[in-house]
Amino acid sequence: MKDLRRQKVSFAATALGLGLLFAIVLAMGGIYRGLVEDATLLVDHMGADIWVVQRDTRGPFAERSTVPPGLEDRLRAQKGIASARSFSTATIQRIVGTRSLRMTVVGLSWPEDKGQALPLVAGRALRDPHREVVVDRSLGLVLGQILSLGDESFKVVGLTKGMLSSGGDGLVFATELDARAILNWQAPEARRVEREGRLARLGGTDLDSVSNQDRLRDERFIPPTLAPAPANAILVSLRPGASIDEVLRGLEAWPDVTAYTAQEQRDLLLKGVVEKSRKQIGLFRALLSIVSGIVVTLILYNMTVAKTHDIALLKLLGARSSVVVKLVLNQGLLLGALGYSFAILLAKFLFPLFPRRVMLGTAEYLGVGLLVLLLVTLASVAGIVRALRIPPTLILAG
Amino acid sequence: MEAVRAENLYKTYGHGATEVKALLGVSMVAHAGEVVALLGPSGSGKSTLLTGLGLLNPPEKGTIDLMGERVLEDGKAFGDLAALRRSRIGFVFQKSNLIPFLSAHENVRLILALNDQLGAETYTRSQELLEYLGVGNRSQHFPEELSGGEQQRVAIARALAPAPPLILADEPTAALDSTRGRAVMELFRKVAREQGTAVVVVTHDHRTLDIFDTVYEMEDGVLSRAEQTA
Ligand SMILES: Nc1ncnc2c1ncn2[C@@H]1O[C@H](COP(=O)(O)OP(=O)(O)OP(=O)(O)O)[C@@H](O)[C@H]1O
Ligand SMILES: [Mg+2]
Numbered sequence: 001m002k003d004l005r006r007q008k009v010s011f012a013a014t015a016l017g018l019g020l021l022f023a024i025v026l027a028m029g030g031i032y033r034g035l036v037e038d039a040t041l042l043v044d045h046m047g048a049d050i051w052v053v054q055r056d057t058r059g060p061f062a063e064r065s066t067v068p069p070g071l072e073d074r075l076r077a078q079k080g081i082a083s084a085r086s087f088s089t090a091t092i093q094r095i096v097g098t099r100s101l102r103m104t105v106v107g108l109s110w111p112e113d114k115g116q117a118l119p120l121v122a123g124r125a126l127r128d129p130h131r132e133v134v135v136d137r138s139l140g141l142v143l144g145q146i147l148s149l150g151d152e153s154f155k156v157v158g159l160t161k162g163m164l165s166s167g168g169d170g171l172v173f174a175t176e177l178d179a180r181a182i183l184n185w186q187a188p189e190a191r192r193v194e195r196e197g198r199l200a201r202l203g204g205t206d207l208d209s210v211s212n213q214d215r216l217r218d219e220r221f222i223p224p225t226l227a228p229a230p231a232n233a234i235l236v237s238l239r240p241g242a243s244i245d246e247v248l249r250g251l252e253a254w255p256d257v258t259a260y261t262a263q264e265q266r267d268l269l270l271k272g273v274v275e276k277s278r279k280q281i282g283l284f285r286a287l288l289s290i291v292s293g294i295v296v297t298l299i300l301y302n303m304t305v306a307k308t309h310d311i312a313l314l315k316l317l318g319a320r321s322s323v324v325v326k327l328v329l330n331q332g333l334l335l336g337a338l339g340y341s342f343a344i345l346l347a348k349f350l351f352p353l354f355p356r357r358v359m360l361g362t363a364e365y366l367g368v369g370l371l372v373l374l375l376v377t378l379a380s381v382a383g384i385v386r387a388l389r390i391p392p393t394l395i396l397a398g
Numbered sequence: 399m400e401a402v403r404a405e406n407l408y409k410t411y412g413h414g415a416t417e418v419k420a421l422l423g424v425s426m427v428a429h430a431g432e433v434v435a436l437l438g439p440s441g442s443g444k445s446t447l448l449t450g451l452g453l454l455n456p457p458e459k460g461t462i463d464l465m466g467e468r469v470l471e472d473g474k475a476f477g478d479l480a481a482l483r484r485s486r487i488g489f490v491f492q493k494s495n496l497i498p499f500l501s502a503h504e505n506v507r508l509i510l511a512l513n514d515q516l517g518a519e520t521y522t523r524s525q526e527l528l529e530y531l532g533v534g535n536r537s538q539h540f541p542e543e544l545s546g547g548e549q550q551r552v553a554i555a556r557a558l559a560p561a562p563p564l565i566l567a568d569e570p571t572a573a574l575d576s577t578r579g580r581a582v583m584e585l586f587r588k589v590a591r592e593q594g595t596a597v598v599v600v601t602h603d604h605r606t607l608d609i610f611d612t613v614y615e616m617e618d619g620v621l622s623r624a625e626q627t628a
Contacts, residue, residue: 317512
């Protein structure tokens, strides 16, 4: 009926509290979606039709995969395949300045992919095949900054927004060769030890000769019997009109690789890499919804109990049951609406500060909105049952 | 015109060892324009009778007619009691009469709203009633900002708002000093005379009995007409 003027402050405070609760439910939904989005972002961005990885692995994201050198060329020779490019990625953690920075290095296949399709917010795509990187701004690096990775220094030439790995680490885009150099870099001492090892191994073979030994001692010499640093996967694009099933069937016969469609690769990430976090968040969200339901019910029930006298008076004066029902329902809906508004406000201003992406679309807002509506309506029922049981003669007893 | 007629009312509370017979064959009449007093010691059943007449607490035996129309017979209701309450009966009680978070004006308008009167004329009607009862200048105040006497005047204004044929008041002056109490009782008489309403008032105050047209006395659930003192 009339309003809640007197309890304005406590009502608002209650709504604010509920708003916080709803905001967390909202955040959980957003984090869930953000997780899925982050996980599949790179797969989507690379835009390959087929991902060819090491035989029987679920690489290159879910697990480590290395593919034999020359695989690109073998693939390019296949019918229906327009292009094949090598792809390397791995997450590294390095000290930059005083900060320990976790970043996921991604190789772009120069020269077709210079990063021009990346969502740049500052700077430019790669222009030089070496010593340039485009990094995600979440890493906190600035344009022109020099990153020392391994023996080389890389200049930050572009900043992207929202390019994160499935682990939530900022992406660093370099050319494929640079990426492999970064990822496979070894300290000089490690290389010295490796050379010693090669010499020792050479000693056990009939390749051993003074000249070979000399050559192996040379730091710049890479013996032809040793493979160059391997890529993690080969990205295949099909010719227009080519049948993906046919190409996949052809690749099935290859003994050294396994091929996935882009969708299969996404599923590997969702079912493998982020599966547990996803389930955990989903579960937490369900639990939180139940808790919200209980809290809302208790609040509305108590608000109704606090109005016992007024409700009894209304009934005594001959108010219809519908008036009493509306009174309780309105208070519930108002509380829900206020709480939800607070939640949206919080979402707008607070969530961007979260360390991981909170992705909220219409579906999330609508979903939580409906949930709130459902909760307050159900909770109001408890209040309504109570209100209808209040005897009007209660007024006379007081 | 008989505003209310009660015949042979019986009301028993509880059962077994805790059984209390509150009304034992009570009959009474209140006419339009008449002020009726209900006297009697504590626990004699005055409130029980009043809430019976008010259709809040129907007696299990006997009949109640409102404006010549049968509304209760042996505990059985004829029509919607809540609807009868909001349109035919005005209530005034000792205290906690008003909704605390509504202004005096809104408290009066509330009963009109309950009767589905929502138009602009309800504003004027409420204001007129408050002025009629001498609290027109208090219409925007909340109950807690009003004195006890003013609160009762607002309550009477509310009781009058739907122009009911019957007003029931249970010890409306118990919380007031004798001067203010008497003033309120005189208001009831004024209302009865000028609006043609029957007013039944439960009271303990023998000094105001001269105001009433009829005085009933209740004793252990039995009602009898008392000698007129005025
Ligand atoms: N809800 C109830 N349950 C059980 N017994 C009740 C109830 N209401 C009243 N009674 C009993 O019925 C009898 C009459 O009560 P009632 O309230 O009508 O008396 P009263 O004349 O109004 O008294 P008072 O002057 O104290 O207000 C009392 O013995 C009382 O204890
Ligand atoms: Mg009483």
